[in-house]
């Protein structure tokens with residue numbers, strides 16, 4: 001472990017007394033009221049007023065017709081992919097619901113295009129359904145799926161009928177281009193809006209662009225229920241199908257009648273109470289996160305770095321996490337293995353690993369940006385398509401690998417004070433000395 005204590009660049013600096021978090025839950029009091037209500041009325045299960053209410057509130061907020069409250073964002077994305085798979089299967093065979101026959105894996109043997117630089121929960125659902133993820137490279141303007149790379153992928157595999165994409169760190173992707181490409185190729189879209197609740201593109205909320213969309217209420221997201229997620233769709237039959245799958249696919253019968261494979265994915269009414277209390281504070285959380293983003297941007301004006309970019313003309317992020325990227329010329333030596341990193345100090349330069357370790361030493365939590373899926377051992381044999389074509393060797397140039405090596409997520413907690421943030425900005429300045 002590097003000895004920051006004796007590094008003269010940090011002389012006289014003390015660690016934070018209390019840890020500054022990346023993004024921790026921020027409660028306001030009303031959460032307690034709705035949890036208590038669930039308790040007092042004994043709706044301590046996966047049925048109740050809180051669930052119904054937040055499904056309504058979320059539909060209204062995102063402008064989507066139906067919301068189905070689920071146990072996690074991952075569950076929402078799984079059922080979103082499964083719904084798309086059922087439609088694809090139905091279109092190609094004329095047969096309804098293969099899962100109804102107990103087969104599951106409705107995507108068996110099918111390729112699916114998906115974001116490369118993201119959390120694995122975006123892409124794992126494709127594998128749950130037997131599909132084969134083909135990773136699409138990112139672009140530098142928003143760090144999301146590159147439309148050019150997606151178009152390339154369709155040239156190579158014109159038969160693909162599903163695209164799964166994410167809005168990273170609350171920044172909307174290039175929706176005009178991406179939706180146009182999907183439409184032209186007759187592909188369904190699943191949108192992972194787990195990190196982008198409240199963010200919009202041309203005034204339209206994220207979570208409403210895909211045919212089936214997932215959001216998350218995990219503990220570190222902009223609004224939390226401690227856990228939880230929601231599927232959003234404009235299609236009534238699909239919302240009903242999703243609700244049925246999520247409650248073990250019980251049919252209306254006097255006994256437990258099962259005509260399809262089911263899941264235990266429904267949200268608890270207690271958790272829905274927390275979310276019900278949180279949702280009215282979404283805009284306030286976004287305002288605070290935006291302040292944090294602006295302060296970092298200003299604080300780094302004299303450093304060879306940039307904060308994570310967005311399309312100022314068309315999109316309004318939710319600023320969930322501020323991330324930064326070090327200019328190529330200002331990168332100090334850094335080598336990452338599968339589980340460990342080596343780095344060296346270098347005057348006027350720094351690296352994500354140095355900054356992250358310095359922040360950790362001073363009791364502040366940062367994080368590397370998502371390690372691209374094509375670099376993950378579990379997915380390394382999968383196809384990976386960039387703007388210039390199929391990326392065959394890991395050493396081939398691509399945007400995802402570059403952002404991963406030069407980028408990091410900064411402490412972006414709602415409750416971080418201005419003084420704490422100033423000190424974090426100071427620590428990062430010192431890393432570049």
Ligand SMILES: *Cc1c(COP(=O)(O)O)cnc(C)c1O
Nearest residue numbers: 072073074119121122194216218
């Ligand atoms: C958090 C997250 C998820 C999964 O949500 P959970 O509620 O934790 O299951 C999916 N995708 C992305 C991009 C996320 O950040």
